[in-house]
Amino acid sequence: MSVIRQNLQAVRQRITDAANSAQRDVHEVELLAVSKTFGADAVLAAAEAGQRAFGENYLQEALDKMDAVRAIRPDLPLEWHFIGPVQSNKTRPIAEHFDWVHAVDREKIAHRLSEQRPATLPPLNICLQVNISGEASKSGALPADAPGLAKAIAKLPHLRLRGLMAIPEPEDDEVRQRRSFHQLRVLYEQLRAEGLPLDTLSMGMSADMPAAIAEGATIVRIGSAIFGTRNYAK
Numbered sequence: 378m379s380v381i382r383q384n385l386q387a388v389r390q391r392i393t394d395a396a397n398s399a400q401r402d403v404h405e406v407e408l409l410a411v412s413k414t415f416g417a418d419a420v421l422a423a424a425e426a427g428q429r430a431f432g433e434n435y436l437q438e439a440l441d442k443m444d445a446v447r448a449i450r451p452d453l454p455l456e457w458h459f460i461g462p463v464q465s466n467k468t469r470p471i472a473e474h475f476d477w478v479h480a481v482d483r484e485k486i487a488h489r490l491s492e493q494r495p496a497t498l499p500p501l502n503i504c505l506q507v508n509i510s511g512e513a514s515k516s517g518a519l520p521a522d523a524p525g526l527a528k529a530i531a532k533l534p535h536l537r538l539r540g541l542m543a544i545p546e547p548e549d550d551e552v553r554q555r556r557s558f559h560q561l562r563v564l565y566e567q568l569r570a571e572g573l574p575l576d577t578l579s580m581g582m583s584a585d586m587p588a589a590i591a592e593g594a595t596i597v598r599i600g601s602a603i604f605g606t607r608n609y610a611k
């Protein structure tokens with residue numbers, strides 16, 4: 378059995394365990410396999426093991442990988458999520474080639490993605506990235522700006538605002554991990570109470586997944602626990 382298949386099984390088991398301890402339905406938690414820095418072979422191995430949703434951070438790398446995967450397995454219905462920061466000069470290929478974008482934090486970027494989303498495709502699924510751990514991290518909208526931004530994005534015709542995303546500062550302590558995720562959850566519930574039809578909390582990575590699931594994550598973005606340690610020098 379391939380290592381990737383084994384790792385995927387272990388991650389799925391951890392998701393099930395975390396959902397059970399949180400008394401949540403495991404089907405509410407989707408596993409996004411973050412394949413950045415790994416090749417088409419790794420995506421194909423995960424797909425063979427039943428994985429369908431993949432997350433990528435680097436545009437050109439992702440486009441090359443999609444082509445390579447399609448050349449070998451054009452029949453696989455994979456879903457591609459762009460999870461990296463979005464630069465405004467890269468919005469067109471992102472709008473054309475992805476199903477989801479997780480790290481939208483400015484109205485300008487959202488406008489461009491909506492304008493550039495091909496009319497032949499369904500609306501592009503969007504998460505608004507929120508900076509919940511304060512000054513250390515530079516990306517993400519301020520929590521105070523999130524309601525206004527979310528309402529503006531929700532009006533754009535070729536986008537579908539699905540929810541919120543965060544990348545909290547790394548923390549070893551699960552209580553602290555939960556505190557950050559809880560803040561995102563509270564904001565999410567507030568926006569839903571204000572009438573936005575959100576269904577997605579994109580939070581939790583390899584090192585803090587159980588805490589994210591305990592606080593209501595509906596998409597966990599898992600890379601190294603599936604594919605191994607990343608080598609950025611390659």
Ligand SMILES: *Cc1c(COP(=O)(O)O)cnc(C)c1O
Nearest residue numbers: 411460582583584598599600601
């Ligand atoms: C790389 C990355 C992940 C996956 O991180 P791991 O620690 O390898 O699970 C998740 N989300 C984002 C935004 C990333 O850039």
